Amino acid sequence: MTAAIAYEAPAAAAAGTGLPDRVRELALRFEGTAGEYFRIWVVNLCLTLLSLGVFSAWAKVRKKRYFYSRATLDGTPFQYLGQPVPILKGRIVAVCLALLYYAASRFFTSLLPYVLALGAVLAPWVLVRSAAFNARYTAYRNMTFGFDAGYRDALRALYGWQGALALVLAVIAFATTAEAEAKQAMVYGAVALVFGLTFPWWLRRYKHFLVSRSVFGGRYGDLSATGGQFFRIYLLAGLLFALAGALVAALAGVLAGPLMPAARAEGGMLFAGLMLLAIYAVYVLAYAYMQAGTANLVWNTATLGAVRFESTLRARGLAKLYLSNALGILGSAGFLIPWAVIRTFKYRAEHLRVIAVDDLAGFRGRQEGTVRAAGAEVGEFFDLDVSL
Amino acid sequence: MSTATIPLAGRHYDGHHPLGSAATLMLGGTEAALIGTRIAQRYRLQELRVSPRIAGAARFVVLPDGGQFECADSAALDRLPQEGRSEGVVAWLEQRLAVAVAAVVVIVAAALGGYLYGIPAAAERLAPRIPMHTERVLGDQALAWLDGRGWFQRTQLDAGLQDQIRQGFGLLHSGLPLAAHYRREFRNAPELGANALALPGGAIVITDQMVGRAQSPEEVLAVLAHEIGHVELRHAMRHVLQDSAVAVAVSAVTSDAASLGVAVSGLPVVLAQARYSREFESEADAFAFRLLRRHGLSPHAFADLMERLQGPGPDHAQAYAFLSSHPVTAERVRRARAAAQ
Incomplete structure (x- = not known):
């Protein structure tokens, strides 16, 4: 809400909306239905299975096209412009890299450090291409989005001073230990320590990179969130997780006394199952808290030209959504996945407002070149998250 | 127009x-x-x-x-x-409702068929083509880990008994296609107790506690024959292949719902792994019974030892059989007795 103040001129408040003159909310709606999406999902999944995965590129395009065309902003649907054949080529590259990683992690473990190093070198390229592909093939009112950054920008955003520090620590560790196995452990340890401790600041830089290099109609995005704000979210989520974990453990201690000696096998299994469920519920709550907090923070501090956003996700609502989705999917052997996906989109759209000053007049279209799909597909394969 | x-x-x-x-x-x-x-x-x-x-x-x-x-x-x-x-x-x-209905049928058939027959059959044919030595590193790492963490300690069996088991083991696997790859390891495992395991690459570990529970050399050989079955049938490699295939298939189907985490994508994988593991145990049992009989030994020895390890009282595992990595003991004993006839 703090960002709203910048636009508000008290005298100019328009009647009814509470928003000042020339400032207008653009209605964001997701109008997909589970029934419609089920048909698309089931036909495309079937063709993907029958073609042993080759069709998955077409399936991806169809699903994305559906989500985009059912998401409307100010009455106009978004457009997905990706094409299946380039995506298929990209997926082949991604599968080859995944097989390389798989073979190195399972069978040729001596090669793993080199494969991981290759991955670290490729990661900035994958990031830039993923973001560029997603942006380039998303259009709104006949104007495509863009992502304007090169390999070196991504290198700095992904690794930054943490990467340099981890590298220095790793080199020191490498020089001071003799044993090969200990050397490896030290390098991994140095990387995990540096990035683990500074994760919120790393995340801020990453999100800032994604937002500030995004462009629409000649206007760039901006993100004013600070690392401290990210840190608060992760600290609270961590505390929540620890507290709930302690409660579950205490409960287990109290209940285990009378239950355990009686029927060790039967009662024990049931008991372990219940504990697992409790731990899963706690995990979901902490995860939902992190998701809601991060999404709210990013959207509420992001701007794109004269457009700003208001995200009002709640951890409790998200957790309820996740749990009911999981139950529905497990109970239906997977056939309620389309239902879960659609209601998740609906929920997110309902909790995001888009507010524009000057009715988008400041955006000016320009021609965009093509972006190859390989980087984007590699990113998707390895779960690289380029969403806000 | x-x-x-x-x-x-x-x-x-x-x-x-x-x-x-x-x-x-x-x-x-x-x-x-x-x-x-x-x-x-x-x-x-x-x-x-x-x-x-x-x-x-x-x-x-x-x-x-x-x-x-x-x-x-x-x-x-x-x-x-x-x-x-x-x-x-x-x-x-x-747009066609009939196509959607047909697609549901095809997906269910493909999923069940792939899970029950397709994936196991493909792994069974593929595994023998992958050289044994690619597994060797994994087995060595696993053994080093078990040794390093104190799960395994130096064996305390006397040298005479070790020699006797070694000799019988040598006889059992001689002439088998993968005979060159076998190594037997004795380990004292006070925490793991009576156990035997076949590691990837052909190392077979038997614990002092297992030898201690056996009442005859035949019973020890029966356990070793079961582990030889795991190696000879390439169960380690097939496990890796089948589990990976299931994981890939499940993640392909649930990719839309990835944010739901382990509950959605993890449970089917765990259930599939348990099922494949039980199948491998039964296969290794059947292999062991044939091997024992070929050497003039009786599968009764296997049944006797299994019953002793199980102990008296009802078999609680039955209720959770679908989650277990091993078939229900009573069933394994029954098959061993039947094979001995």
Whole structure:
């Protein structure tokens, strides 16, 4: 809400909306239905299975096209412009890299450090291409989005001073230990320590990179969130997780006394199952808290030209959504996945407002070149998250 | 086809401003006219491209001058050249209820068939083609880990007994196709207790506690024969292949719901792994019974030892059989006794 103040001129408040003159909310709606999406999902999944995965590129395009065309902003649907054949080529590259990683992690473990190093070198390229592909093939009112950054920008955003520090620590560790196995452990340890401790600041830089290099109609995005704000979210989520974990453990201690000696096998299994469920519920709550907090923070501090956003996700609502989705999917052997996906989109759209000053007049279209799909597909394969 | 002009109401976007203006596209036989508040233009139908149909959503007509016309879906749009022909076929399939029903049937059949037969059969044929030495590293690492963490300690069996077991073990595996790869390891494992395991690459570990529970050399050989079965049938490699295949298949199906985490993608994988593991145990049992009989030994020895390890009282494991990595003991004993007849 703090960002709203910048636009508000008290005298100019328009009647009814509470928003000042020339400032207008653009209605964001997701109008997909589970029934419609089920048909698309089931036909495309079937063709993907029958073609042993080759069709998955077409399936991806169809699903994305559906989500985009059912998401409307100010009455106009978004457009997905990706094409299946380039995506298929990209997926082949991604599968080859995944097989390389798989073979190195399972069978040729001596090669793993080199494969991981290759991955670290490729990661900035994958990031830039993923973001560029997603942006380039998303259009709104006949104007495509863009992502304007090169390999070196991504290198700095992904690794930054943490990467340099981890590298220095790793080199020191490498020089001071003799044993090969200990050397490896030290390098991994140095990387995990540096990035683990500074994760919120790393995340801020990453999100800032994604937002500030995004462009629409000649206007760039901006993100004013600070690392401290990210840190608060992760600290609270961590505390929540620890507290709930302690409660579950205490409960287990109290209940285990009378239950355990009686029927060790039967009662024990049931008991372990219940504990697992409790731990899963706690995990979901902490995860939902992190998701809601991060999404709210990013959207509420992001701007794109004269457009700003208001995200009002709640951890409790998200957790309820996740749990009911999981139950529905497990109970239906997977056939309620389309239902879960659609209601998740609906929920997110309902909790995001888009507010524009000057009715988008400041955006000016320009021609965009093509972006190859390989980087984007590699990113998707390895779960690289380029969403806000 | 008649040449009647069909008017389509929609909005025109010029590609330079994210602001639309109301317009009408008049579709004729060979030409189209776009008339709106800010545009009046004629196009030949061949120059236009219409975006693929998706559910009942609005579609976009791409104009040769870089503009776009958005309108509600209509059969009249099928007159225009389609953008991305291959997608048109898929769109046609998606609209048919019968296709959706057939797709559900095919998915269920493919999932069950792949899980029960396809994946195990493919792994069984593929595994023998992968050289044993690729597994060796994994087995060595596993053993080093178990040794390093104190799960395994130096054996305390006396040398005479070790020699006796070694000799019997040598006889059991001599002549088998993978005979060159076998190594036997004795370990004292006070925490793990009576156990034997076949590691990837052909190392077979038997714990002092297992030897201690056996009441005859035959019973020890029966356990070793079971572990030889795991190695000879390439169960380690097949496990890796099958588990990976299941993980890939499950993640492909649940990719849309990835945010739901382990509950959705993890549970099917765990259940599949447990099932495959039980199948391997039964296969290794059957292999062991044949091997024992070939050497003039009785599968009764296996049954006796299993019963002793199980102990008296009801078998609680039965209720959770679908989660267990091993078949129910009573069943294994019954099969061993049957094989001994």
